[in-house]
Amino acid sequence: xxxxxxxxxxxxxxxxxxxxxxxxHSEADSGRSRGSVSRVEFLELAPPGGxxxxxxxxxxxxxxxxxxxxxxxxxxxxxxxxxxxxGGAAPDPRLILKKHAKSSALRIPGPFDPASxxxxxxxxxxxxxxxxxxELMAGGEHxxxxxxxxxxxxxxxxILLFEFAGTRRIEQELDEIVLRFSKCRGPLKILGLGLMxxxxxxxxxxxxxxxxxxxxxxxxxxxxxxxxxxxVSTELTPxxxxxxxxxxxxxxxxxxxxxxxxxxVRMTGADGTSTERALxxxxxxxxxxxxxxxxxxxxxxxxxLHVEWSVETTSGEALGSCAVGDVSLLHxxxxxxxxxxxxxDTHRGDHLGAAGEGVDIDTPFLDALAARGVLFEDCFxxxxxxxxxxxxxxxxxxxxxxxxxxNATRLSEAATTLADVFREAGYLTFASISxxxxxxxxxxxxxxxxxxxxxxAEISRxxxxxxxxxxxxxxxxxxxxxxxxxxxxxxHTPYGNETPNVERYYKDxxxxxxxxxxxxxxxxxxxxxxxxxxxxxxxxxxxxxYRAKLTELDRELDEFLGQAFFEGxxxxxxxDHGESLGNHALYFTHAELYRDSLHVPLILSWPGGPRxxxxxxxxxxxxxxxxxLDLSGHQGVDFPGRNLARVLKQEGHSAPRFTLSAHGREVAxxxxxxxxxxxxxxxxxxxxxxTRAEHQAELYFLPDDSACADDRLDAEFERARSMRxxxxxxxxxxxxxxxxxxxxxxxxxxxxxxxxxxxxxxGSTSSSFAVDPDCECRWCGRxx
Numbered sequence: 001x002x003x004x005x006x007x008x009x010x011x012x013x014x015x016x017x018x019x020x021x022x023x024x025h026s027e028a029d030s031g032r033s034r035g036s037v038s039r040v041e042f043l044e045l046a047p048p049g050g051x052x053x054x055x056x057x058x059x060x061x062x063x064x065x066x067x068x069x070x071x072x073x074x075x076x077x078x079x080x081x082x083x084x085x086x087g088g089a090a091p092d093p094r095l096i097l098k099k100h101a102k103s104s105a106l107r108i109p110g111p112f113d114p115a116s117x118x119x120x121x122x123x124x125x126x127x128x129x130x131x132x133x134x135e136l137m138a139g140g141e142h143x144x145x146x147x148x149x150x151x152x153x154x155x156x157x158x159i160l161l162f163e164f165a166g167t168r169r170i171e172q173e174l175d176e177i178v179l180r181f182s183k184c185r186g187p188l189k190i191l192g193l194g195l196m197x198x199x200x201x202x203x204x205x206x207x208x209x210x211x212x213x214x215x216x217x218x219x220x221x222x223x224x225x226x227x228x229x230x231x232v233s234t235e236l237t238p239x240x241x242x243x244x245x246x247x248x249x250x251x252x253x254x255x256x257x258x259x260x261x262x263x264x265v266r267m268t269g270a271d272g273t274s275t276e277r278a279l280x281x282x283x284x285x286x287x288x289x290x291x292x293x294x295x296x297x298x299x300x301x302x303x304x305l306h307v308e309w310s311v312e313t314t315s316g317e318a319l320g321s322c323a324v325g326d327v328s329l330l331h332x333x334x335x336x337x338x339x340x341x342x343x344x345d346t347h348r349g350d351h352l353g354a355a356g357e358g359v360d361i362d363t364p365f366l367d368a369l370a371a372r373g374v375l376f377e378d379c380f381x382x383x384x385x386x387x388x389x390x391x392x393x394x395x396x397x398x399x400x401x402x403x404x405x406x407n408a409t410r411l412s413e414a415a416t417t418l419a420d421v422f423r424e425a426g427y428l429t430f431a432s433i434s435x436x437x438x439x440x441x442x443x444x445x446x447x448x449x450x451x452x453x454x455x456x457a458e459i460s461r462x463x464x465x466x467x468x469x470x471x472x473x474x475x476x477x478x479x480x481x482x483x484x485x486x487x488x489x490x491x492h493t494p495y496g497n498e499t500p501n502v503e504r505y506y507k508d509x510x511x512x513x514x515x516x517x518x519x520x521x522x523x524x525x526x527x528x529x530x531x532x533x534x535x536x537x538x539x540x541x542x543x544x545x546y547r548a549k550l551t552e553l554d555r556e557l558d559e560f561l562g563q564a565f566f567e568g569x570x571x572x573x574x575x576d577h578g579e580s581l582g583n584h585a586l587y588f589t590h591a592e593l594y595r596d597s598l599h600v601p602l603i604l605s606w607p608g609g610p611r612x613x614x615x616x617x618x619x620x621x622x623x624x625x626x627x628x629l630d631l632s633g634h635q636g637v638d639f640p641g642r643n644l645a646r647v648l649k650q651e652g653h654s655a656p657r658f659t660l661s662a663h664g665r666e667v668a669x670x671x672x673x674x675x676x677x678x679x680x681x682x683x684x685x686x687x688x689x690x691t692r693a694e695h696q697a698e699l700y701f702l703p704d705d706s707a708c709a710d711d712r713l714d715a716e717f718e719r720a721r722s723m724r725x726x727x728x729x730x731x732x733x734x735x736x737x738x739x740x741x742x743x744x745x746x747x748x749x750x751x752x753x754x755x756x757x758x759x760x761x762x763g764s765t766s767s768s769f770a771v772d773p774d775c776e777c778r779w780c781g782r783x784x
Contacts, residue, residue, distance in 0.1 A: 037480040038333025039426030040245075042450075045207055045224055045232040045309075045327055052208035056199055060117045063108060063177075063193040065095035073097065075104030079187065094125070094191055100184035108177045108193070112136075114170035117195040118163070118203075120146075120177070125157040128186030134162045137176040144170065153185070165203045166253030169284075200254045201227035201321040213440065214323040216249045216288050219453045219469060220446070223247065223325025226263070226309050233308040234327060238297035241332035244307065247451075249290040250282050250322045257284035261313045261320035265295070270304040281311070281322050292326070292476045326450055331426075336481040337607060338569040339422065339632050340561065341624070343393070343485070344553060345386060345435070346492040346590065347575030349379060349599035350706075351550055357706075361547045362504065365558035366573065366603060373571070373605030374613045374648065380670065381577045382622050384590045384597040385662035386435070387443050389576040389621075390487075394418050394445055396625045396640030399660045400769065401735040406663055407437045411444030415739045418625040419448025421639055422483035430482060432469045434489035435460040449485070463488040463553055467560045474565050486560075490553045491579070493588050494532050495545040500552050505544035512541030523585040523685075530588060542588060543581050568607050570631045574621045575600030583707050593661050593668040593677050594708040595700075604644065606631040617647050618654040618670065658730055664769050669727040674716075675700045675708065676723040680769060695771060695779040697724060721783055731769045 079096035097106070120134060129152055136144040146162040181188065204225025205212030211222040226232055238244075248263050261281040268274040277295070282288050297305070313320040350357035354367040354375055383389040387407040388399040394417045399405055402415070411417075419429045431449040433439055439454035440446025453469040455461045470486060497509065506512065517537035520528065528536050536542070561571065580586035580596040590597040602621055609631070626641030656671040665681040676699050683692040699713040699720045713720050771780070 036333065036335035037330045038336060039331040040428055040480060041329040041331060041426065042423070043234045043236060043327045043329060045211070045234055045324070047207035047230070047232055052206060055202055057119070058197050059194055060197055061112075061195040063195070064093070065190050065192045066093040068095050068108075070109055071095070072107040072109070073104075074107070075101040076181070076184075094189045096187055096189050097181075098187040100181060100188075102182065104181045104184065106179040106181070106190070108179075110174050110176055112174040112177065112195070114138075114143075114167040114172075114174050117197050118165055118167050119196040119198050120162045120164065121194040121196055122160045122162065122179070123158075123191040123193075124151075124160065125155075125189035125191070126151055126186065127155045128184070129153045130184040130186070130188060131182045132160070133180045133182075135178040135180060136164065136167070136170070136174050137178055138170065138172045138174050140175070142178075143172075143174070150183075163203060165200070165251070169253070169257075199227070199229070199319060199321075201225040201230050201319075203251070203254060204321060204323050207232045211325055213446065213452070214249075214251065214325065215456070216251050216290050216323075218456055219290055219451065220440075221247050221249075221290060221323070221325045221451050223323035225321055226311055226324050227321035228311050228313060228319045230321075231308055231310040232324060233306060235304065235306055236329055237302070237304050238300055238329065240298055240301040242297050242301075243330045244295040244297055245292065245326065245328045245330055246324060247290050247292050247326040248279065248281075248322055248324050250288055252288040254321055255282055255284045255286070255288055256313070256320060259283060259313050259315045259320070261311055261322070263322055263324070264310045264312055265293075266308045266310075267295075267297075267300065268306045268308075269300055275299075278312075281320065294330075330480070335479055336427075337632050338481065338566060339427070339483045339628055340566065340569055340571045341418075341483070341485045341628060342557065342571070342573040343390060343487045344491060344550075344573065344575050344601070345487065345489045346577065346579045347550065347601055348578040348581075348596065349377075349575070349601050351491075351547065352601050355601070359547075360505070362501075362551045363554040365554045365561075366601070369561075369571065369573065369605055370603050370614075371612045373603055374610055374615055374645075376602040376604070376615045376617075376619050376644070378616060378618045379574065379600055379602035380598045380618070380620050380657050380659060381575065381600050382620060382658075383660055383662070384577045384593060386438060386576050388660070388662070390438060390443065390445060391415075392622050393574075393576075393624050394485075395739075396622065397739075398622060398658065400658070400731065401739075403735070403740045405660060408442065409740060410442060411447075412739050413444075413447055415444075415447070416639075417445065417448045418628070418639070419483065419485070421448070421625075421629065421634070421637055423448050423450065425634055425637065426481060428477055428480055428482045430470060430473050430477075431485040431487075432466045433485075433487045434463060434466045435487070435492070438487060460489045460492070463490045463556045467556055470560070474563070478565070488553055488556075490549045490556075491546060493530050495542060495549060499545050499548045502545055502548040504551070505547045506541050509541065512536060512538040514538075521585075524582075524587050527587040539582060539587065546579070546581070546588075570606040570628060572602070572604050572624055572628055574602045574624060583709070591662070592683075593659050593666050595675065595702055595706055596708075598659055598668075598670075599706075602644075604631075606645075609645070610648065613648065615648055617650065618657060619644055619647055620657050656726070656730075658727070660769070667727060667731060667769065669723055669730070670702070671723070673701055673703045674719065674723065675702050676720060676727060678724060678727060678771075680771065693777070693779060695775065695777050697779060697783075699723070724783055728771055731771070 076097045077099045079098050131148055131150045133148040134146040135142045144164050149160050207224040211224050213220040214223040262278040263281055264278055266276045309324050311320040311322055350359050351361050352366055353361055353363045354370045381389045382392045383399050388404050391402050391404050391411050392399050395415050423429045429449045431452040433454040436455045436459050446452050513535045531542055577590050578597045578599050579590050583596055623641040623644050626639050627644045629637050629639055630643040656669050659668045666679050668677045679692050679696045682690050682694045684690050698711050699716055700708040
């Protein structure tokens with residue numbers, strides 16, 4: 001939150017809380033260009049001249065901690081106020097809460113009028129890490145919930161602002177305001193709350209700053225706020241054949257009941273001639289959604305043009321607002337290829353019909369794509385966990401160097417992503433994601449994308465829903481260069497029992513739960529919890545579900561990528577990591593660095609490329625970013641990695657591949673078929689037993705032992721010693737860690753990850769991966 005904003009809030013609350021504080025196409029064809037677009041030039045929006053105005057807030061009601069006698073405390077204790085203070089000062093006005101349980105709450109009784117406020121300011125002091133989320137209650141049910149805010153370890157004081165943009169749409173009176181605390185490691189000191197109201201446009205990114213993410217429905221786009229009081233504009237000199245493109249919409253919480261609003265677009269040439277068009281905005285009786293407009297600029301060709309956006313309403317008192325984004329100039333010319341990057345989460349490399357590794361599975365579309373492109377038979381991921389692997393692919397930088405080794409640490413904006421590069425090259429950039437922890441809020445991978453979509457209310461969503469969003473965007477983008485990232489989560493646990501095609505792989509579901517079958521072992525019993533299958537007796541059933549999920553995913557990709565839009569496209573399909581189906585007593589997890597968790601599919605298809613080629617050379621999907629750029633004609637663009645198409649001409653030698661596990665617990669090196677694993681931390685099971693000791697090493701020869709069942713460490717000890725030394729040297733190379741963003745590990749995110757079988761944790765740096773050269777443990781002693 002901007003410091004000047006907090007200062008103004010503090011002034012408002014200071015007495016009670018203390019001084020710390022044209023021609024537009026119709027909607028049906030608005031996104032369809034009349035010819036090919038060679039480049040999309042993104043334009044900057046400028047606010048009216050002068051300095052940015054100070055945000056406006058009105059304090060509606062003060063709730064002082066000194067008057068908290070009727071506030072209800074759950075899960076923690078109230079520290080009795082001190083009546084004696086140095087120098088005869090007044091009693092401490094703070095409400096001090098201590099001895100917190102895992103979760104605790106503070107309930108402030110109403111009544112409260114929801115239409116009177118849309119912002120709550122909370123003034124607090126703290127000394128240890130904690131998290132707070134606010135809820136509004138009516139009739140015993142929560143009717144609105146804020147985003148959680150996490151404060152780090154260390155003493156501090158602040159005013160936290162919690163937005164409730166939709167309170168005016170709540171029809172009943174509020175009973176309570178509830179503050180829910182979690183992960184509190186020390187006392188919380190609350191001075192009070194302020195119920196406030198702010199203009200609608202302040203809920204949208206300010207045009208005096210950079211465009212920000214604005215979510216409407218399940219789609220976000222980069223935009224700024226425009227209102228009856230706040231105009232934005234841009235300057236350009238179009239040439240013949242160019243068109244102005246932009247998106248606009250009103251978030252659901254900001255829709256006005258009974259008031260019609262219009263987005264006015266006024267275009268003024270250097271000679272003073274102008275034209276104005278009005279675009280109807282959604283109102284309270286419609287479903288909020290993003291829309292796109294295209295305005296041909298032929299009548300202004302060769303002349304300087306000033307374009308201005310503003311909002312007008314039919315009511316003189318109501319102040320309308322909307323978001324305007326994606327503002328760009330479409331350059332006519334020869335269309336460049338569409339680029340599609342598909343990541344299939346938890347997809348084993350052998351679970352592909354074309355792989356030929358003896359797995360009975362139907363993937364006809366992926367097989368056909370491999371037949372008209374290249375199938376890389378030996379591709380490894382860089383990590384065995386979702387976010388670190390995706391961050392590596394999207395930046396071309398290994399998890400060792402990004403420092404991101406878990407699903408809860410956000411990539412900072414210091415990084416350059418593949419989407420950044422394609423956008424700079426004149427591409428539209430779209431991302432549609434199937435799991436919440438890979439969303440921009442948690443992963444930071446939204447940067448560079450013009451549009452994005454991810455689950456909001458649910459942990460994950462079916463691939464069909466994720467693809468449906470992209471289908472709508474394709475209608476907006478015909479004839480334009482587009483980079484698309486599609487992430488599918490279908491093959492990840494839990495599977496559910498309504499999976500299509502499961503009978504193809506397991507004839508009788510009831511038999512899987514037949515009590516006459518022997519019970520699962522203790523290690524396999526964990527699978528029952530992860531898969532939500534109480535009473536499971538046959539582990540072959542979830543294995544069949546896994547294959548059925550991938551067959552369904554194949555059908556969805558066929559329907560999507562089989563459209564004419566993708567003719568001549570550059571397409572890459574890979575997995576972020578694999579899955580263990582029972583080897584090493586690892587059931588439906590990817591917790592270790594065996595081949596099961598690292599081997600992923602990789603299919604490449606591009607115009608003029610080889611057809612039906614199988615490449616057996618070892619590769620890593622870390623190089624996909626560089627490859628996609630080169631294959632789409634951007635060889636001169638700066639981005640890490642090597643072009644995998646060049647590997648097709650190399651034989652007989654493979655560079656070592658390094659992999660780093662979740663939370664930096666294990667590291668591995670694979671070269672010339674030999675796979676060396678080194679534990680950096682012990683592997684401790686839920687019952688406290690240790691299956692692998694700290695610094696324990698393993699060695700496997702994958703061409704003869706893909707299941708990693710025969711540990712060759714003793715038989716090939718000198719080889720293991722050499723690989724261990726090179727692996728430790730790789731770990732010790734200096735790296736920077738300025739790509740580590742904030743920890744996204746709020747309670748809801750961590751609960752979602754736990755439900756999917758993950759644990760949280762902090763990001764790491766290379767120093768935390770190091771092995772002490774003087775370590776005297778049994779395993780290190782063997783290699784001296």
